Amino acid sequence: MYDNSTMETGKRTLSVLLVLVAFLAFWQLAVMLLRPPEYLLPSPVAVAKELGTAPEWYLSHAVRTIGATLLGFAAALGLGFIAAVGIVYSRILENTLYTLLVALNSIPKIALAPLFIIWMGTGLTSKVAVSFTIAVFAIVVDTVLGLRSIDPDALDLFKSVRATPLQILIRLRFPNSLPYLFAGMKVAISLALVGAIAGEFVASQAGLGYVILAAQGSFQTTRVFAAIVLLGVLGTILFFIVEVLEWVVCPWHVSHRERS
Amino acid sequence: MSESAQIAAFENVPGAGDVRIHAVDKTYPGRSGSVTALKDVNVSVKGGEFVSILGPSGCGKSTLLRCVAGLDHPSQGSITLGGQPIDAPPLDMGFVFQRDVLLDWLNVINNVLLPCKLKKLPIHQWKPKALALLKLIGLAGFEHRRPWELSGGMRQRVAICRALLLNPTLLLMDEPFGALDAMTRDELNLELQDVWLSNAKTVLFVTHSISEAVFLADRVLVMSRSPGRIVDVIPVDLPRPRTLSVRETPAFTKYVAHIRQLFESFGILRGTNVR
Ligand SMILES: Nc1ncnc2c1ncn2[C@@H]1O[C@H](COP(=O)(O)OP(=O)(O)O)[C@@H](O)[C@H]1O
Ligand SMILES: [Mg+2]
Numbered sequence: 001m002y003d004n005s006t007m008e009t010g011k012r013t014l015s016v017l018l019v020l021v022a023f024l025a026f027w028q029l030a031v032m033l034l035r036p037p038e039y040l041l042p043s044p045v046a047v048a049k050e051l052g053t054a055p056e057w058y059l060s061h062a063v064r065t066i067g068a069t070l071l072g073f074a075a076a077l078g079l080g081f082i083a084a085v086g087i088v089y090s091r092i093l094e095n096t097l098y099t100l101l102v103a104l105n106s107i108p109k110i111a112l113a114p115l116f117i118i119w120m121g122t123g124l125t126s127k128v129a130v131s132f133t134i135a136v137f138a139i140v141v142d143t144v145l146g147l148r149s150i151d152p153d154a155l156d157l158f159k160s161v162r163a164t165p166l167q168i169l170i171r172l173r174f175p176n177s178l179p180y181l182f183a184g185m186k187v188a189i190s191l192a193l194v195g196a197i198a199g200e201f202v203a204s205q206a207g208l209g210y211v212i213l214a215a216q217g218s219f220q221t222t223r224v225f226a227a228i229v230l231l232g233v234l235g236t237i238l239f240f241i242v243e244v245l246e247w248v249v250c251p252w253h254v255s256h257r258e259r260s
Numbered sequence: 261m262s263e264s265a266q267i268a269a270f271e272n273v274p275g276a277g278d279v280r281i282h283a284v285d286k287t288y289p290g291r292s293g294s295v296t297a298l299k300d301v302n303v304s305v306k307g308g309e310f311v312s313i314l315g316p317s318g319c320g321k322s323t324l325l326r327c328v329a330g331l332d333h334p335s336q337g338s339i340t341l342g343g344q345p346i347d348a349p350p351l352d353m354g355f356v357f358q359r360d361v362l363l364d365w366l367n368v369i370n371n372v373l374l375p376c377k378l379k380k381l382p383i384h385q386w387k388p389k390a391l392a393l394l395k396l397i398g399l400a401g402f403e404h405r406r407p408w409e410l411s412g413g414m415r416q417r418v419a420i421c422r423a424l425l426l427n428p429t430l431l432l433m434d435e436p437f438g439a440l441d442a443m444t445r446d447e448l449n450l451e452l453q454d455v456w457l458s459n460a461k462t463v464l465f466v467t468h469s470i471s472e473a474v475f476l477a478d479r480v481l482v483m484s485r486s487p488g489r490i491v492d493v494i495p496v497d498l499p500r501p502r503t504l505s506v507r508e509t510p511a512f513t514k515y516v517a518h519i520r521q522l523f524e525s526f527g528i529l530r531g532t533n534v535r
Binding site: 151153154156157158159160161162163167171172175178250251252253 | 326329330331348349351353354355357358359361363364365374375377378379406407408
């Protein structure tokens with residue numbers, strides 16, 4: 001079973017890589033044949049060269065963006081989880097906090113970015129705040145769902161040995177919610193990155209969002225592409241880390257999913 | 261006091277594993293009127309007795325078992341275990357559900373030890389018992405497997421070990437083998453009998469299989485629905501330990517035929533409801 005699924009994963013990764021390589025080759029070829037001006041469409045090779053000219057500079061900006069993303073994500077995870085527990089255990093919180101969250105979710109959270117800049121300045125804090133705001137909803141909703149979807153028989157099992165409500169939370173509801181929590185985390189980590197970039201777009205002196213905006217202002221399209229490539233790699237790595245964590249923390253869920 | 265009177269007085273005193281169900285009604289309030297799940301149920305089970313509860317689905321078997329377990333409460337009447345009224349799940353009770361409800365995040369041994377953990381008993385003291393139970397039921401060497409690596413039969417065996425861990429005087433089983441294939445079911449019937457013979461405890465075993473009910477039980481409670489009530493109590497007088505071949509003996513088939521006729525007379529069995 002393990003061998004099979006590892007092979008499946010390997011095959012899928014390989015095909016994704018192949019498609020990516022083919023796409024880059026096609027792009028390179030098209031640029032070489034059609035010769036568009038570089039400020040419209042640079043070739044992949046040019047973008048790679050651009051990254052090679054100042055790797056430390058790009059890295060320092062990437063670190064800023066990663067910092068804002070991870071801080072926003074961590075805050076969303078921590079506060080979102082606590083809020084979810086509160087919502088599941090308290091009618092009042094369900095009727096106030098949860099209702100409010102659901103209502104506010106229809107606002108495109110990126111629209112709030114300028115507000116956070118006004119309130120918190122152009123530094124890291126405002127980026128973290130946007131990142132948090134945009135990511136937290138996914139965590140809360142999925143965790144609430146996970147804490148609630150308990151097999152009634154499992155609940156009876158715990159009650160039959162007179163488990164306390166706290167034991168039911170810690171030993172049943174919490175582990176049961178982990179697969180749901182990870183589903184929320186996978187959405188949230190991508191959204192947290194979007195939030196950090198959005199914050200950087202509005203006002204900043206550093207970060208990949210800043211790099212993109214500054215380069216765009218001076219028509220350095222190759223540099224824009226270089227930053228976008230870095231963001232793509234970054235997003236993929238962050239998502240992958242959450243996947244690996246899921247594999248380690250709730251292997252039962254991963255195995256169920258692979259079977260179906 | 262004469263000797264016979266003394267014995268009579270003694271017999272009136274409930275033993276540790278005695279279950280007395282007295283005039284129990286259970287109604288569930290519903291949107292379209294209330295549902296009467298149990299009506300005037302009276303049962304007296306002696307400590308160490310194996311009783312099967314047999315009936316078509318929806319006749320209140322689970323409701324009755326949940327009331328005995330203290331997970332639900334009768335609307336009328338009373339239930340006692342060892343003379344004590346049951347108003348919370350008794351401490352010396354084990355429950356096996358139709359679905360095994362193993363916790364995915366725990367390995368086999370920790371699933372078996374769950375009651376011990378929840379009751380804050382010293383794990384190291386109970387671990388040998390857990391291992392012995394697993395061995396008894398044919399799962400030696402599987403302690404560190406995860407539930408999702410096991411077959412349905414193995415999973416239910418683990419659930420039985422979990423229910424037996426704290427050596428309960430009362431074991432309640434709600435269609436524990438209902439989801440298993442026929443052959444695994446036969447195996448588990450034999451293993452359950454072994455477990456029970458090695459350490460007699462009161463067992464209430466819910467099933468909708470006539471032959472399973474007869475095979476396992478000292479007495480079969482036959483239930484009918486709308487409203488759920490006990491229509492007959494049939495003592496099964498077959499020598500133990502019973503082997504699977506007992507099912508082909510005339511005595512066994514007579515019990516089965518008798519119960520089938522009983523269901524037919526209540527208009528329940530027209531071939532499919534009860535096997
Ligand atoms: N929690 C409940 N609320 C309302 N009705 C219930 C509930 N539990 C059981 N019932 C009803 O009581 C009857 C008996 O159910 P149950 O005890 O589960 O039957 P069985 O286990 O014999 O199949 C059924 O009609 C069922 O719909
Ligand atoms: Mg039932």
